[in-house]
Amino acid sequence: MKTIKMLPHSWKIVGRVLLALCLLLFVSCFRAVVHDMFLVNSAQGYDSFGAGWASSLVVIFFSIGVVLLAFSQEYREDERIIHIRQQALARTVILYLFVLALNLVANLVLGRMLSMDSLVQVMLIKRTFLCVPAFILYYLLIFKLSLWSENKKLSRDEE
Amino acid sequence: MKNNIRVERARARMSQQELAEKAGVIRQTIAAIEQGRFNPSTVLALKIACIFGLTVEQIFELEDSDWEK
Numbered sequence: 001m002k003t004i005k006m007l008p009h010s011w012k013i014v015g016r017v018l019l020a021l022c023l024l025l026f027v028s029c030f031r032a033v034v035h036d037m038f039l040v041n042s043a044q045g046y047d048s049f050g051a052g053w054a055s056s057l058v059v060i061f062f063s064i065g066v067v068l069l070a071f072s073q074e075y076r077e078d079e080r081i082i083h084i085r086q087q088a089l090a091r092t093v094i095l096y097l098f099v100l101a102l103n104l105v106a107n108l109v110l111g112r113m114l115s116m117d118s119l120v121q122v123m124l125i126k127r128t129f130l131c132v133p134a135f136i137l138y139y140l141l142i143f144k145l146s147l148w149s150e151n152k153k154l155s156r157d158e159e
Numbered sequence: 160m161k162n163n164i165r166v167e168r169a170r171a172r173m174s175q176q177e178l179a180e181k182a183g184v185i186r187q188t189i190a191a192i193e194q195g196r197f198n199p200s201t202v203l204a205l206k207i208a209c210i211f212g213l214t215v216e217q218i219f220e221l222e223d224s225d226w227e228k
Contacts, residue, residue: 076185078183078184078185078188079184079188079199079200079203080184080185080187080188080191080197081185083197150187150191150196151187153196154187154190154191154194154196155187
């Protein structure tokens with residue numbers, strides 16, 4: 001039977017380790033990373049080299065960790081789980097577009113100019129919660145939540 | 160789509176876990192099919208029928224709602 005090619009289950013461990021490292025780094029360099037990632041002028045008040053280095057590592061670890069977690073198989077992956085994955089992906093696209101639209105509307109309401117440059121910034125670069133790894137994180141959360149709720153309903157049917 | 164897997168399983172004195180192992184899926188998938196929450200692929204339907212020594216039509220049955228678009 002045709003199946004979706006995915007990473008082996010063991011890759012989830014690598015993903016979890018990377019996310020743990022990302023969290024550790026984020027907590028240990030919290031002020032510098034937040035300043036570098038979210039505030040407009042990152043050069044003020046902080047060692048910009050150190051902050052840039054830490055925030056880059058946080059983003060790299062987060063991106064790779066989330067991808068590994070999202071695209072490695074469950075312990076036992078069968079066609080029902082693949083079906084849930086597909087549904088989760090469809091829901092994620094809708095949610096992502098909704099968040100994107102909401103963000104654009106918020107930008108307009110707040111009176112910012114909607115230029116192509118700001119659109120690209122919103123979609124890809126500056127807004128961390130709208131970037132591609134965030135999309136994969138939404139997908140991962142929706143998939144895990146769907147799987148958990150489905151299995152909870154089915155666990156009542158234990159023999 | 161209706162099915163009588165639960166009946167056939169009881170007749171064969173087989174647990175969901177045993178059927179799942181024979182069909183190469185997890186127990187929750189068998190439970191989902193029994194409850195009508197998940198429609199199996201043709202391959203899985205054929206495997207389940209084969210395990211019980213029956214045809215697919217003897218286990219799975221279309222409902223009127225399946226014909227509605």
